[in-house]
Amino acid sequence: MTDAMLEVRNLTTTFGHGRLTAVNDVSFTVRPGEVLGLVGESGSGKSVTLRSIMRLTPESGAVAGQVLWRGRDVLKMTASDLRRVRGGQISMIFQEPMTALNPVLPVFVQIEENLRAHTDLDRGARAARARELMDLVGIPDAARRLREYPHQFSGGMRQRVMIAIGLASNPKLLLADEPTTALDVTIQDQILKLILDLRDQLAMSVVLVTHDLGVVAATCDRMAVMYAGRIVETGTVAQVFAQPNHAYTRGLLGSVPHAGTERSMLLSIEGTPPPLGALPAGCAFHPRCDFATAPCRTTLPVLEDIAPDRSVACFNRAAVLAAGSPI
Amino acid sequence: MSDTAAPRARMILPRPLIIGGAILLASVVVGLFPALFAPFDPNAFDYGALLQAPSWAHPMGTDNFGRDVLSRVIHAYTIDMQIAVFATIVPFVFGTIIGALVGYAGGWAEALFGRIVDAVITFPFLVLVIAIVSVLGPGLVNMYIAVGVVGWVFYARIIAAEIKVQKRLDYADAGRAMGYTHLRIIFRHLLPNAITPAIVYWMTDMALAILLGSSLGYLGLGAQPPAAEWGVQIADGKNFMATAWWISVFPGLAIVLTGLGFSLTGDGLAEVLRTKR
Numbered sequence: 001m002t003d004a005m006l007e008v009r010n011l012t013t014t015f016g017h018g019r020l021t022a023v024n025d026v027s028f029t030v031r032p033g034e035v036l037g038l039v040g041e042s043g044s045g046k047s048v049t050l051r052s053i054m055r056l057t058p059e060s061g062a063v064a065g066q067v068l069w070r071g072r073d074v075l076k077m078t079a080s081d082l083r084r085v086r087g088g089q090i091s092m093i094f095q096e097p098m099t100a101l102n103p104v105l106p107v108f109v110q111i112e113e114n115l116r117a118h119t120d121l122d123r124g125a126r127a128a129r130a131r132e133l134m135d136l137v138g139i140p141d142a143a144r145r146l147r148e149y150p151h152q153f154s155g156g157m158r159q160r161v162m163i164a165i166g167l168a169s170n171p172k173l174l175l176a177d178e179p180t181t182a183l184d185v186t187i188q189d190q191i192l193k194l195i196l197d198l199r200d201q202l203a204m205s206v207v208l209v210t211h212d213l214g215v216v217a218a219t220c221d222r223m224a225v226m227y228a229g230r231i232v233e234t235g236t237v238a239q240v241f242a243q244p245n246h247a248y249t250r251g252l253l254g255s256v257p258h259a260g261t262e263r264s265m266l267l268s269i270e271g272t273p274p275p276l277g278a279l280p281a282g283c284a285f286h287p288r289c290d291f292a293t294a295p296c297r298t299t300l301p302v303l304e305d306i307a308p309d310r311s312v313a314c315f316n317r318a319a320v321l322a323a324g325s326p327i
Numbered sequence: 328m329s330d331t332a333a334p335r336a337r338m339i340l341p342r343p344l345i346i347g348g349a350i351l352l353a354s355v356v357v358g359l360f361p362a363l364f365a366p367f368d369p370n371a372f373d374y375g376a377l378l379q380a381p382s383w384a385h386p387m388g389t390d391n392f393g394r395d396v397l398s399r400v401i402h403a404y405t406i407d408m409q410i411a412v413f414a415t416i417v418p419f420v421f422g423t424i425i426g427a428l429v430g431y432a433g434g435w436a437e438a439l440f441g442r443i444v445d446a447v448i449t450f451p452f453l454v455l456v457i458a459i460v461s462v463l464g465p466g467l468v469n470m471y472i473a474v475g476v477v478g479w480v481f482y483a484r485i486i487a488a489e490i491k492v493q494k495r496l497d498y499a500d501a502g503r504a505m506g507y508t509h510l511r512i513i514f515r516h517l518l519p520n521a522i523t524p525a526i527v528y529w530m531t532d533m534a535l536a537i538l539l540g541s542s543l544g545y546l547g548l549g550a551q552p553p554a555a556e557w558g559v560q561i562a563d564g565k566n567f568m569a570t571a572w573w574i575s576v577f578p579g580l581a582i583v584l585t586g587l588g589f590s591l592t593g594d595g596l597a598e599v600l601r602t603k604r
Binding site: 051054056059082083084085086087088091092094095096099100101102103104105113114117118162165166 | 433434496497498500501502503504505506507508515516519520
């Protein structure tokens with residue numbers, strides 16, 4: 001697709017000399033101004049996918065495939081080109097704002113550092129930009145708070161600081177790794193709203209990794225569901241919520257409590273995700289699947305396009321579709 | 328301060344730091360200007376006052392040449408404080424840099440470093456230093472070289488272990504995600520978070536350096552007589568231990584007091600520098 005900002009092709013990340021495959025043949029695109037949700041349980045490979053895009057996997061990890069950023073493969077970039085893209089064009093924010101900030105440097109120094117690395121602003125302009133960023137992410141009393149250290153901020157405020165640092169040089173893509181998981185529910189909402197507002201103001205794209213379908217429904221345009229390192233279903237959020245085509249997606253949707261006119265049983269998916277070192281043959285989800293049939297146990301279903309921007313990897317998608325959305 | 332401003336975190340200095348700092352400050356002042364405090368010339372012989380016990384005229388007595396022990400102890404501050412700093416500053420700086428690089432790089436660099444550590448810690452430190460000094464020849468400068476050759480390993484080991492912990496934390500990844508260079512991440516981000524144990528060890532090490540300097544002085548491999556140096560003084564007095572104990576005991580107490588100053592400062596610093604999260 002030509003209009004993609006970021007195009008991930010056949011991304012495969014293995015650990016321990018290929019013994020563990022954390023991300024398996026993952027492909028997706030992100031368009032300008034779009035928020036893409038990457039959803040899955042713990043261990044489904046969503047965070048590793050994000051880190052692989054930025055080449056931030058631990059040394060034991062090997063990344064194959066292509067990560068095309070504006071047509072250039074990030075995985076093949078030289079170290080200096082990579083440094084220009086990281087933080088300047090693509091930024092990343094982390095799950096734990098408590099540990100993602102350097103505890104011994106004042107906030108101002110940490111914001112200014114990004115500006116110094118990626119912009120030509122002089123000293124005065126950097127200071128002005130830092131105050132502007134604090135206002136942008138909704139931290140009052142910017143002049144004073146810039147002098148403070150991370151431990152003087154609350155969790156939500158730290159995440160705002162993290163976002164301010166990430167956005168300092170006007171990146172075109174924000175990779176957010178469960179940015180609200182460690183925060184209180186009320187603060188979660190504020191941070192998500194902030195990310196959406198900033199997306200609009202700065203015309204950037206966002207890839208949001210989360211295990212929370214509520215967050216996806218509230219913020220994302222499109223979503224990709226991951227299971228055991230593979231994408232099993234993609235589509236717009238409205239399409240996937242209304243008509244889940246994969247049994248796993250349906251199970252996930254069924255396990256979200258929702259307000260309705262009548263009380264219904266909360267579905268849960270039996271069992272736990274398989275260990276990455278011992279995936280079952282065929283579809284990795286089949287041991288936990290209510291719809292599983294003979295081919296599921298032997299053959300791996302491929303991700304098929306069923307409509308533009310809509311794909312699914314399930315042999316029994318007709319049956320799943322007929323069962324309807326649990327929401 | 329206005330009511331709306333958040334209460335400024337008042338720095339309450341821990342008592343060990345205050346006491347230790349006071350001892351060290353006094354030691355440095357005495358070491359810089361010994362002539363202001365010493366009642367006599369430390370090297371002036373007085374054959375009319377040999378081996379005199381402590382008295383009002385000579386509060387710490389005199390030695391077998393009639394030299395005033397107090398004056399010699401005071402003048403020794405100059406050399407012994409120098410030993411404390413010069414014997415440790417190079418190992419501290421060099422060891423910190425090497426440790427930071429090795430801890431961050433991991434892999435073969437770390438494996439090689441591990442072998443060097445093994446080789447060095449197999450030998451008792453003093454034996455190794457004596458061996459090197461006896462090759463280079465006695466004297467303070469050669470002692471600094473000998474200590475420097477061996478001593479950096481201990482700092483490097485401390486820093487490498489800390490950096491290995493710090494580099495796995497999210498803020499290190501955040502730095503990489505921000506596009507910063509490795510050197511910037513190591514020295515700007517990780518090292519300030521990792522250096523506290525090394526600074527605390529440095530304080531202890533300065534006390535150990537004085538002991539080492541005194542030991543070598545005692546053995547005749549460090550400061551050379553007639554220089555006023557505590558170890559040399561203790562050695563001077565060893566033959567008179569039964570009859571004129573003051574020649575050796577007062578320099579010994581000076582070592583203890585200075586060592587206490589460094590240790591208390593180290594403890595206090597450890598408390599102050601503990602990272603807030």
